[in-house]
Amino acid sequence: MATASRTRRPAHRPEELITAALAVFGERGFHAASIEDVAARAGVSKGTVYLYFASKDDLFRAVVERRIVVLLEEGEALLAAHEDSASDLLRLVVHRMMEALHREDMIRLARLAHAAMPQFPEVRDFWWEHVVLRNRRLLGSIVERGIAQGEFNPTARLVIPRAIPSLLLHQGQTRSLFQDLDHDAPPAREIIDLTLDALLDGLRLSRDYAR
Amino acid sequence: MATASRTRRPAHRPEELITAALAVFGERGFHAASIEDVAARAGVSKGTVYLYFASKDDLFRAVVERRIVVLLEEGEALLAAHEDSASDLLRLVVHRMMEALHREDMIRLARLAHAAMPQFPEVRDFWWEHVVLRNRRLLGSIVERGIAQGEFNPTARLVIPRAIPSLLLHQGQTRSLFQDLDHDAPPAREIIDLTLDALLDGLRLSRDYAR
DNA sequence: TAGCATACTGACCAGTCAGTCATTAGGAGT
DNA sequence: ACTCCTAATGACTGACTGGTCAGTATGCTA
Numbered sequence: 001m002a003t004a005s006r007t008r009r010p011a012h013r014p015e016e017l018i019t020a021a022l023a024v025f026g027e028r029g030f031h032a033a034s035i036e037d038v039a040a041r042a043g044v045s046k047g048t049v050y051l052y053f054a055s056k057d058d059l060f061r062a063v064v065e066r067r068i069v070v071l072l073e074e075g076e077a078l079l080a081a082h083e084d085s086a087s088d089l090l091r092l093v094v095h096r097m098m099e100a101l102h103r104e105d106m107i108r109l110a111r112l113a114h115a116a117m118p119q120f121p122e123v124r125d126f127w128w129e130h131v132v133l134r135n136r137r138l139l140g141s142i143v144e145r146g147i148a149q150g151e152f153n154p155t156a157r158l159v160i161p162r163a164i165p166s167l168l169l170h171q172g173q174t175r176s177l178f179q180d181l182d183h184d185a186p187p188a189r190e191i192i193d194l195t196l197d198a199l200l201d202g203l204r205l206s207r208d209y210a211r
Numbered sequence: 212m213a214t215a216s217r218t219r220r221p222a223h224r225p226e227e228l229i230t231a232a233l234a235v236f237g238e239r240g241f242h243a244a245s246i247e248d249v250a251a252r253a254g255v256s257k258g259t260v261y262l263y264f265a266s267k268d269d270l271f272r273a274v275v276e277r278r279i280v281v282l283l284e285e286g287e288a289l290l291a292a293h294e295d296s297a298s299d300l301l302r303l304v305v306h307r308m309m310e311a312l313h314r315e316d317m318i319r320l321a322r323l324a325h326a327a328m329p330q331f332p333e334v335r336d337f338w339w340e341h342v343v344l345r346n347r348r349l350l351g352s353i354v355e356r357g358i359a360q361g362e363f364n365p366t367a368r369l370v371i372p373r374a375i376p377s378l379l380l381h382q383g384q385t386r387s388l389f390q391d392l393d394h395d396a397p398p399a400r401e402i403i404d405l406t407l408d409a410l411l412d413g414l415r416l417s418r419d420y421a422r
Numbered sequence: 423t424a425g426c427a428t429a430c431t432g433a434c435c436a437g438t439c440a441g442t443c444a445t446t447a448g449g450a451g452t
Numbered sequence: 453a454c455t456c457c458t459a460a461t462g463a464c465t466g467a468c469t470g471g472t473c474a475g476t477a478t479g480c481t482a
Contacts, residue, residue: 006431006476007429007478009429013429029326029327029330031241031242032330036469036470044430045430045431046471047431047471047472047473048429048430048431050470050472055470114326115240115323115325115326117388119239119240125392128392132389155405155408158401159406162402163378165381166377166378166385167374169377170380171373171377174373174377177325177335177339178335178339181336186369190369191370191373194366194369197413198370198413198414199410201412202413203409217446217447217448217461218448218459220459255461257441258462262460267440267441424481424482426482427481428477428479430476431475431476431477434472434473435472435473437468437469440465440467441466443463443464443465444461446459447458447459448459449457449458449459450455450457
């Protein structure tokens with residue numbers, strides 16, 4: 001009875017293990033998931049996991065870092081490429097974020113990370129720096145452009161960078177958790193668009209004086 | 212060596228255990244927290260916990276139910292009592308919700324529940340019915356009143372009941388997780404107020420025609 | 423094709439914890 | 453003071469899992 005082919009592919013293992021870990025942690029939660037589950041999912045034995053990651057914690061940290069960084073780099077590229085009105089750019093960036101957050105594994109990762117942060121200071125620090133702050137900076141840049149062009153009033157500086165991520169992340173969570181119960185839910189895109197329209201309308205420069 | 216007074220108080224135990232469990236689960240997370248920790252915190256032995264709750268899961272369910280229901284009953288009372296403009300009532304309710312969500316144990320419970328829902332269908336069903344839906348209904352009633360009085364345009368029906376809870380819950384999470392890193396964060400109240408102002412402004416009936 | 427570095431394996435260890443149950447003790451009633 | 457019901461205890465069990473390591477297989481190199 002030959003073992004189902006014991007291949008050697010050291011270059012691919014870390015990525016395979018991270019993919020498997022994201023799936024297993026996402027399904028079972030960090031604590032409930034066992035390293036053996038992750039190994040099995042990656043088609044590898046338990047010991048192999050410890051060849052590439054120092055501990056279960058270390059593996060988790062790697063999952064968060066490898067899967068989040070990509071998202072943000074993508075978003076920042078848009079800022080540089082776009083020249084139009086800040087409102088349009090904002091809508092574009094929000095849509096991109098929404099799409100990213102609608103991948104079930106991403107929204108689960110966010111959920112996992114939130115739950116884990118109180119227990120894992122390094123994950124928390126990473127999330128703060130590379131998710132929260134980086135996001136705020138991205139949105140902040142767009143707002144500054146909008147203010148300079150006379151599109152937004154100055155309160156947008158406070159509102160946009162904090163409200164938008166909350167809306168997107170929490171809407172994503174609600175959707176992922178209750179999809180099957182929320183029968184007459186309108187498309188996520190519609191909710192986000194209408195909310196963003198209302199917000200932008202309320203933050204227009206003219207509104208400041210109209211009141 | 213006498214045991215530190217082995218008192219008998221069957222009437223108070225469940226409540227004491229729920230309080231202890233909320234604290235311990237909140238600090239360590241559901242899986243990492245042991246029943247023995249909870250028992251110790253309540254000044255009781257492990258076996259006693261099983262006198263009142265069938266299992267660890269059951270205890271967790273009880274914590275969620277007992278601590279959340281109270282919040283919502285409080286909120287609904289406001290709706291009945293208030294007669295003024297829908298905008299003012301909305302502001303009032305939002306402030307109350309914000310205060311409730313700023314109690315560290317409440318925001319932790321929300322975090323715990325979110326993390327646990329994929330693994331605990333009963334918690335998920337409870338949360339859907341008694342948190343999400345009930346909240347939407349409450350906010351929905353206010354919106355209807357506002358539309359009837361000519362304060363909001365009809366898109367408010369879609370926007371308010373979904374956007375407000377997301378804003379409040381996620382802002383609360385961010386605050387609780389990153390408080391010590393977010394040095395120049397403005398007061399939570401200011402963020403919420405400005406966002407709500409912008410939203411309501413963008414949802415005013417007149418805006419519908421002004422565009 | 424023989425030799426060798428090393429990717430990979432899986433049995434094993436040590437620790438943890440949910441849940442049980444035989445025993446102990448508080449205190450109400452008499 | 454005695455009885456009795458039952459709240460409370462905590463040692464114990466059985467199952468599980470993170471992490472280790474001695475040994476095995478693979479495939480590159482000469």
